[in-house]
Amino acid sequence: MKFIDEAKIEVIAGDGGNGVASFCREKFRPFGGPDGGDGGKGGSIWAVADRNINTLVDFRYSKIHKAKNGENGRGSDCYGKGADDIFLRMPVGTLVIDQNDGELVADLTEHGQKVLLAQGGEGGWGNIHFKSSTNRAPRQKTEGKEGQRRELRLELKVLADVGLLGMPNAGKSTFITAVSNARPKIADYPFTTLHPNLGVVRVSHEQSFVIADIPGLIEGASDGAGLGHQFLRHLQRTRLLLHIVDLAPFDNVDPVKEAKAIVKELKKYDESLFDKPRWLVLNKLDVVPEDECAKRVKDFVKRFGWKGPVFEISALTRDGCNDLIVEIYDYLAQQRQIEQRSEETQQIAEEVRAIDSIDADDPRFKVID
Template structure:
């Protein structure tokens, strides 16, 4: 089964907790703090694997959780960092964040990796907080939580040449004649419901990947029929072979078919429409095709397209067609990537925060720095709590809440923690 889209949930490993400990040795009666740091949590990494050609594995497993780092130990021993969680995907996989739509990566080569969720750093042990004022701190940090997100994976075939055309024009038959691929072939529309790849060998060193992609109909750019399922896989091809049924036995005009399909390409992606395109006039073994060929050939030549008379049934003309495809691939120049509108990012310190009022009346404090502080503080430890309150005041959060009109007993919410405000 060919699966070309998947949604998965990932969670990177949390950092290990820091240790609060003191040296306890026979001849060291007043040993100082010796709590070690926690280890870093594992990243979640997607890696290209040439042995895969579908996303079907994600149909059965959709949640992935990386290991957390080990906790710190006494005697200043740091916890072990966790090994990254590697998730294999086929080359050609586009990775998007579901919540924002942001493209996180595009894996096009075997072995290529993309870090999609970062593991949390390990919490610091109490030995890290020794200073001239506090010579024996008792508190240590908890490990930082790992990133968590939902991903949308889209597989776009990595084919050099794509066969396009209406259903039942003979694309699958052509692929079966020029390669070892065995697509399903029958005399009804949409026999090909999923893309099929075949390797075409012309001569030594002259090989390319040919894709038989599901047929196209009007409205495909809007998702009608197999619409986007077709067009997504054409995007990466360098050369297009447009297969036309010049016999007209199904009551359609091949010239009209040609324009309808190219219109769908243009509406979907202007760059795709401009790819090199050669015409395969198929079914030339039929008398109707021979009678119709001259009219179609003159029209296509007038548009500047090369046309090759072929017969998928007998194999006639296919060698010349494939040789021309090889030549066009050799001449192909990668189009410059479209320049996206520049994004302006405002530099903000990690300590920056924002205060807003929730619908239930609670004061919500947001900010990367304060949220990390909450996640990594041991609130059951009195010294750790005092440190949190000190940083809270230094950041100006207390003053900002008072400016917003907070009263004693009001609720303050930071991420998933709630506090009752006391002056």
């Protein structure tokens, strides 16, 4: 299935049913009083995150989603039936943005998360609500309210722990094939990857992480050149970026120049993406003569001015890949522990603030000897 990561839809909630003005006319009750019921509530439209869905392809061909209106009220104290809500299942990682003002309506990050997209209209009141001691035969009623109507833009940001970054033909697809269950298309020409690929990397039976491969970047990608600019958003949710560099390019292009171009495009596209932890992975060392390998690696690191972690691999022969994925898993485990401790510290701070806000003179908290 083709990967679809953007869609535009229109959601139209149902209108509320109208209230009715009616009076009871029964045998032996000629003046039974008002008995007009309320209108039913219009159907609302909700977004539900579903981890079993991977793309937004369904919304490319089904653009308008309209809920039913509530039924009108009737006499004899009969209330109109409320319309059923509509639930739109979307992939986990979907952003829902208002097309008119750019407001972020929802960020679906967890399976089962439910967010209201369009509120159904409330039903109108029947004249039964307007009865009083001074108005015993009310003829007032209210109309049902209109349902909310919105034009929305859906953007999918895949949820992955690690993102692959690099020029076309740097070997990203070969790498993700070597270490995960993903099977992207691999060929000896640029831009083989046309859509993001997700793969699960298993370090052991119970230890794994998710890795994402996006189409290769070229210079000017942040301004729309090439294909990678359409998918840079998918790297924004990752915890770690692997910058894969082809150390033996077939066209004799300087790999340092290409690597610097990638870093420049990252910074130009999004500062937060540029500031993410990034490791340098030098690929295709199987093509480099063994006696030149160490020299070429040292020369690249020096001219690139890199001071972070460096890994030397061959995705084709899988040399160095196992050591790399173990290092990645250990790093991700440490990051999760840090995040967990941060959440626990924040929770304790909130509890302390709640205790500090208690009024000592409040009789509900009076200490009994």
